[in-house]
Amino acid sequence: MADKVLVTSRFGRSMLGRFAERFALLETAGKPADQVFGAAELADVRALLTMGGQPLGRETFEMLPALGAVICYGTGYDGVDLKAAAERGIVVGNSPGANASAVADLALALLLALMRRVLPADAYVRAGGWSGAKPSPMLKPPRGLTGAKVGVYGIGEIGRKIATRVAGFETEVAYHSRSRHDVPYRYIGDLGELVDWCDVLLVAVRAGPDTENIIDAEMLKRLGPNGVLVNISRGSVIDQPALIAALRDGTIAGAGLDVYAQEPYAPDALAEFPNVVLTPHIGGHTLEAHVAMQDCVIANLAAYFEGRPLPYPVEA
Amino acid sequence: MADKVLVTSRFGRSMLGRFAERFALLETAGKPADQVFGAAELADVRALLTMGGQPLGRETFEMLPALGAVICYGTGYDGVDLKAAAERGIVVGNSPGANASAVADLALALLLALMRRVLPADAYVRAGGWSGAKPSPMLKPPRGLTGAKVGVYGIGEIGRKIATRVAGFETEVAYHSRSRHDVPYRYIGDLGELVDWCDVLLVAVRAGPDTENIIDAEMLKRLGPNGVLVNISRGSVIDQPALIAALRDGTIAGAGLDVYAQEPYAPDALAEFPNVVLTPHIGGHTLEAHVAMQDCVIANLAAYFEGRPLPYPVEA
Numbered sequence: 263m264a265d266k267v268l269v270t271s272r273f274g275r276s277m278l279g280r281f282a283e284r285f286a287l288l289e290t291a292g293k294p295a296d297q298v299f300g301a302a303e304l305a306d307v308r309a310l311l312t313m314g315g316q317p318l319g320r321e322t323f324e325m326l327p328a329l330g331a332v333i334c335y336g337t338g339y340d341g342v343d344l345k346a347a348a349e350r351g352i353v354v355g356n357s358p359g360a361n362a363s364a365v366a367d368l369a370l371a372l373l374l375a376l377m378r379r380v381l382p383a384d385a386y387v388r389a390g391g392w393s394g395a396k397p398s399p400m401l402k403p404p405r406g407l408t409g410a411k412v413g414v415y416g417i418g419e420i421g422r423k424i425a426t427r428v429a430g431f432e433t434e435v436a437y438h439s440r441s442r443h444d445v446p447y448r449y450i451g452d453l454g455e456l457v458d459w460c461d462v463l464l465v466a467v468r469a470g471p472d473t474e475n476i477i478d479a480e481m482l483k484r485l486g487p488n489g490v491l492v493n494i495s496r497g498s499v500i501d502q503p504a505l506i507a508a509l510r511d512g513t514i515a516g517a518g519l520d521v522y523a524q525e526p527y528a529p530d531a532l533a534e535f536p537n538v539v540l541t542p543h544i545g546g547h548t549l550e551a552h553v554a555m556q557d558c559v560i561a562n563l564a565a566y567f568e569g570r571p572l573p574y575p576v577e578a
Numbered sequence: 579m580a581d582k583v584l585v586t587s588r589f590g591r592s593m594l595g596r597f598a599e600r601f602a603l604l605e606t607a608g609k610p611a612d613q614v615f616g617a618a619e620l621a622d623v624r625a626l627l628t629m630g631g632q633p634l635g636r637e638t639f640e641m642l643p644a645l646g647a648v649i650c651y652g653t654g655y656d657g658v659d660l661k662a663a664a665e666r667g668i669v670v671g672n673s674p675g676a677n678a679s680a681v682a683d684l685a686l687a688l689l690l691a692l693m694r695r696v697l698p699a700d701a702y703v704r705a706g707g708w709s710g711a712k713p714s715p716m717l718k719p720p721r722g723l724t725g726a727k728v729g730v731y732g733i734g735e736i737g738r739k740i741a742t743r744v745a746g747f748e749t750e751v752a753y754h755s756r757s758r759h760d761v762p763y764r765y766i767g768d769l770g771e772l773v774d775w776c777d778v779l780l781v782a783v784r785a786g787p788d789t790e791n792i793i794d795a796e797m798l799k800r801l802g803p804n805g806v807l808v809n810i811s812r813g814s815v816i817d818q819p820a821l822i823a824a825l826r827d828g829t830i831a832g833a834g835l836d837v838y839a840q841e842p843y844a845p846d847a848l849a850e851f852p853n854v855v856l857t858p859h860i861g862g863h864t865l866e867a868h869v870a871m872q873d874c875v876i877a878n879l880a881a882y883f884e885g886r887p888l889p890y891p892v893e894a
Contacts, residue, residue, distance in 0.1 A: 272711075276718060363724045363748055370747075371694045374687035378864075381700055383857040388849040392842045392858040395588075402592060406864030408679045430746035431686075432679055526708045533704040541699040542708040548694075548722030 265567045266306060268295060270322065271313040273335070280556050281311070285563060292316075296325045309563055311335060312342070314356060315496060315525070319343030323350055331566040333559055336361055336546055337420070339576045340469045340496060355572040357558035359419040361546030366423035368545045369464055369494045372518030373428070375539045376490055377462075379404055382536060405461075405488065407431045413460030415453065416467030416495065417443050424464050424494075436460065439467070457484045462492070469496030479504040482513050490516045494545045497522040506531045509538060520545045581883045582622060584611060586638065587629040589651070596872050597627070601879060608632075612641045625879055627651060628658070630672060631785075631812060631841070635659030639666055647882040649875055652677055652862055653736070655892045656785040656812060671888040673874035675735040677862030682739035684861045685780055685810045688834030689744070691855045692806055693778075695720055698852060721777075721804065723747045729776030731769065732783030732811065733759050740780050740810075752776065755783070773800045778808070785812030795820040798829050806832045810861045813838040822847045825854060836861045 264286040269278070272292045281287060288307065290298045307326050312318050314334035318341055323329055332342055334356040347354050375381060379399075386398050407428075414425045414437040421437065425447055429435045436448040438456040443449075450456040453476065457463060463485055467473050477491070477500040485491060491514060493500055502523040508514045509532070516537035522528050528540050546555065561573045580602040585594065588608045597603060604623065606614045623642050628634050630650035634657055639645060648658055650672040663670050691697060695715075702714050723744075730741045730753040737753065741763055745751045752764040754772040759765075766772040769792065773779060779801055783789050793807070793816040801807060807830060809816055818839040824830045825848070832853035838844050844856050862871065877889045 274718065364722050367690060367723050367747060368694055370686070371690035371696050374683060375691050375696050378684055378687045378857075378860070380687050380691050380855065380857060381697060383860060384697055384855055387844045387856040387858050390849075392844065395842065402590065403863045403865050403868050406680050406866050407683050408864070408866045427746045430743045431683060526711065528703045528708065533706075539696065539700055540703040541694075541696060542703050544694070544699055547719045548724070549719050550722050550724045552719050 265563075266308065267333075267563060268299075268304070268307045268310045268326065268329075269312075270295065270310060270318065271316050271335070273313075277335070277552060277556070280560065281563075284560065285309075287311075294325075295322060301325075309333060309566055311559065311563075314338035314341055316341045320346045323347070323352065331355065331562070331572070333562045333566075333572075334576070335559055336555055337365075338469070338496065340498070342576075344576070353566065353572055354576040355558075355562035355566075355574050356576050357555040358574055360554035360558050361548075361551035362419040362423050364548040364551035365420045365494050365545035366427055366466075367548075368520055368541065369420075369424045369466070369492055369518075370427050372492050372494070372520065372539050372541065373462065373464070373490070374407070376492070376516050376518045376537070377404060377407060381539060407433055407462075409433070410461045411436070411459055412462045412464065413437065413450070413456040414447070414464050414466060415439075415456065416465065417445060417447075418466065418468060420494070421464075421466035424466055428462075428464070433462075454481065454484055457481050457489075460485070461488060462490050465491070465493040465495045465499055467495055467499060469498050473499050475499075475501040475504075477501065477505070479508065482508040485514050487512055487515060489514045490518070492518040494520045497525065502529065509535050581879075582624065583649075583879060584615075584620070584623045584626045584642065585628075586611065586626060586634065587632050587651070589627075589629075593651070593868060593872070596876065597879075600876065601625075603627075610641075611638060617641075625649060625882055627875065627879075630654035630657055632657045636662045639663070639668065647671065647878070647888070649878045649882075650892070651875055652871055653681075654785070654812065656814070658892075660892070669882065669888055670892040671874075671878035671882075671890050672892050673871040674890055676870035676874050677864075677867035678735040678739050680864040680867035681736050681810050681861035682743055682782075683864075684836055684857065685736075685740045685782070685808055685834075686743050688808050688810070688836065688855050688857065689778065689780070689806070690723070692808070692832050692834045692853070693720060693723060697855060723749055723778075725749070726777045727752070727775055728778045728780065729753065729766070729772040730763070730780050730782060731755075731772065732781065733761060733763075734782065734784060736810070737780075737782035740782055744778075744780070749778075770797065770800055773797050773805075776801070777804060778806050781807070781809040781811045781815055783811055783815060785814050789815050791815075791817040791820075793817065793821070795824065798824040801830050803828055803831060805830045806834070808834040810836045813841065818845065825851050 267285040309331040518539040583601040625647040834855040
């Protein structure tokens, strides 16, 4: 019989197909496991598959007496209570870097769409404004990327790939992270100084308790009225109400967001701004990235069920 | 008295401001010059400022007996009848490369927005589809850029800048132009072979009689059902009705267009497709690019009125 894997996040059909070929999947579709399955069914579940950003801790672990492995689909594991897992001897795995290229690509997609006003431009053309020679903010040239000062916050695999890409656009790139890394960009040891310096702030830091709401009202003020912000990391890194206020009163020029404080939920206030680009957490969402992430998940699950160490463990 | 410059294209206020400080501008706002100004007023016009893509030839030249210089704002000069100008001894100038970075940036903006479905994704979030967990094509991961074969058609200044940028996205880049250039990308001597090979075709060729409708129904068929097309060059390079048919019946996967067969006019049929991104010829439309282009225009006009050769002449 195939090994059981409890799936606690909502995944698309195309994502689960390869897992279903090798494992017996028990899907809760986001509901508490004990609302969907009986205790007998859950008693011998040894592995759990989750989106790393979704809360997962003691409450769920207690429903699963045999649980020994939590495998995150993707890079993130910020939703997983690592302490609770360690106490139970549950190993935690992820898919490090498997979607880094796709996420970095989306960061640039958001940045370029925002700075070059691709969304209002497209709407203007489609509505016939261009052919009708209607006045439009489109006629006023925006600030472009050439010569812009770009600050990358977080220089892990995704941050590095973002830096490589954006440097190709004739920009000046600097970064901040807890320590200096071996990358060909200027290191700024203080986040506030990076924000003061840059025109464009790209948030790629790994989310955690130490980064919660670190981009707050004060930081947004320091980014300034010509500054733009792109976040492909986690919504928790930005004080979302402060961001909404900053967009409303022109404290910053605009924002490109793939992640939000509470997903799947982008506040209505954000959706009203013309100077934002909003995507529904699709950073790692490409065919290639999914195949790479699935490879990591399958390798982690196979190793666990065969009694071997996880090839892609989360380093606590 | 300031030297007269006839302005035959429609320019935004912000674009003309710097010229008005130095020259006496006579604006036709796109109308035939003799409908706006009397013959006496036009008699001593020695220089003309135009968007290079707009038709300009004998008919206008005949209204301007003293005309000696046609200065194009931007890189293009495909609308100017160079033969007619040469016969009259009229010199033609442009702003070579001044907007190349901005145009290359927009090519990437269109490509990324198209491939990562940024426009439908933004609409999905704003309309509440994401928070309502509504089914959406967004849930099906698209093909991303990682590992994609990217064909750049035309390797002038813009094509080179596009190639540099897109190579940073972990793609494989090849190019076609009339001859091999000293660039670190694979040269494919036949356009059709480039199109057969690539997943993404970026059109950056200089428009002219030899490239008219060169991307035709046959080429689009060779690009294929997974192929995407981005054009930031001129609409004339693509057989637009063939492109519309190819988008309608799935002959190609999608298109990002900044330029059209007849501007300012994007066909209604295009505006109905979800798999296109349409911008109103804003490739060179950034503050930095405008300043650089204006510098070229001013240098060309100043030289001409002082009897010096144009610093930025069009090489016929």
